Amino acid sequence: MIEFKHVFKKYTNDIEAASDFSIKIDQGEFVYVVGPSGAGKSTFIKMMYREEKPTSGQIKINEFELDKIKGHEIPYLRRELGIVFQDFKLLPKMTVFENVAYALQVIEKQPTEIQQRVKRVLDLVGLADKADAFPNQLSGGEQQRIAIARAIANQPGIVIADEPTGNLDPDTAGGIMDILEEINQQGTTVVMATHNSGIVNQRKHRVIEIEDGHIIRDQRKGGFSKNE
């Protein structure tokens, strides 16, 4: 469960990226966050995993109250989230297997269990045969699928994706969406910031639109823009 209550975020340069955000996302929802560049999508997403701290207001992610959370508790919050980035953020010196395993090593799982789980998620994203490759030997789409595998490896309740298809061609983007929807089918909440109107209009889900730091639309099965 994700809940924002009267959340404001003002950067030091006086830009207001979030003005009175109040929103609730239930477990198992699929939500697109849309809006022009610089509107505040990224800030909205980043506040969920505590990369940005709200200026005021309350944010609740599962049992974590982000306005009260202490620095040393942040890793534990992030273990309940799977985060996917536009630029993948894979560890360059680790193999595909090790990248995915890292998320499980941090929670101190047994090696045999790590072995099995990594294999399972790599199967899910269709890249089991690339386990020993390094990220720079893979295409962008493949890297993003590895990043998703890492995000879901420890079975988080929520997956947060910030422009996951931003660097990918349409076909590859479709493949990524298939995976995200499949994860969502299994009960995982998916929050996805995107610019891709095609995807939003084709695969209808709840849409939250942000413009100039305000939430201007929150629509079930909405389109990319208001009238679609």
Next chain:
Amino acid sequence: MNSLTFKRHLKESFKSLKRNGWMTAAAISAVAVTLLLVGVLLAILLNINKVASDIENDVQVRVLINRGTTKKQQQQLRQELSSLSDVKSIRYSSKKQELKNVIGSYGKEFKLFSGDDNPLNDVYVVKTKQPKQTVKVAEKAEHMKYVYTAKYGGASAKKLFHVVDSVRTWGTAIGLLLLFVAVFLISNTIRITILSRKNEIAIMRLVGATNGFIRWPFILEGAWTGLFGAILPIVIIDFGYVWLYRVLMASLASTGYQLLTPATFLLQIDLLLILIGIIIGALGSAVSMRRFLKI
């Protein structure tokens, strides 16, 4: 942290050394060069100090006994001398022996003075517990009965003490400066290897790794870098010192002064270099990482 995780960190640190190939090689070489410098200078300084101490310890008080003093009176004087608290040992040298020494140093011509013509005195050679106490002991002995005169080398001994003192002070100062330079160079090298991995650290934080979990492999990696960096300097210094010891001792043998014996000295210096390498390596990592681990 359980043992499983520690094993993971250990494995990870070695893997990272391997995968950062050139960076690792550069860091290890930098550490090696620094430690070689430290080791060589330390070996020189410690040996200078050793020889200086040897020279200093050679200083002794020669108490010349009045001619015509009986054996019993000499015994009395000996007791009086040994009652001084600063005296470590007293050696008796008869005037016959004294003459032999003179003949040994200056030549056969002095054989003329053998027998009853011997103009020399019987001597008590007094060693003090601390070299600098010779001055005091000589002064006291001077005023004792049956004493002709007591010599301790006078101005030249005082000058020697002065030289030895400044050698020690400067040696310590240079040693400390060097250690400081080593700390600076090694931790800076390791800092650069970590700076280049700033992004990796950021990613680790994003996938829920605690700071401790991120830090350990880096600290271990720093420690290995220091350890591996110490190997080459140790090999060079060990072989170099053994060779130099052999060459120098050949020419020093006649003087009675000694360099530090390789067996114990090298063990100490090797251990020291390893410790400096490991500690500075690990600390350098820990400190350089700190700012990337801030929230």
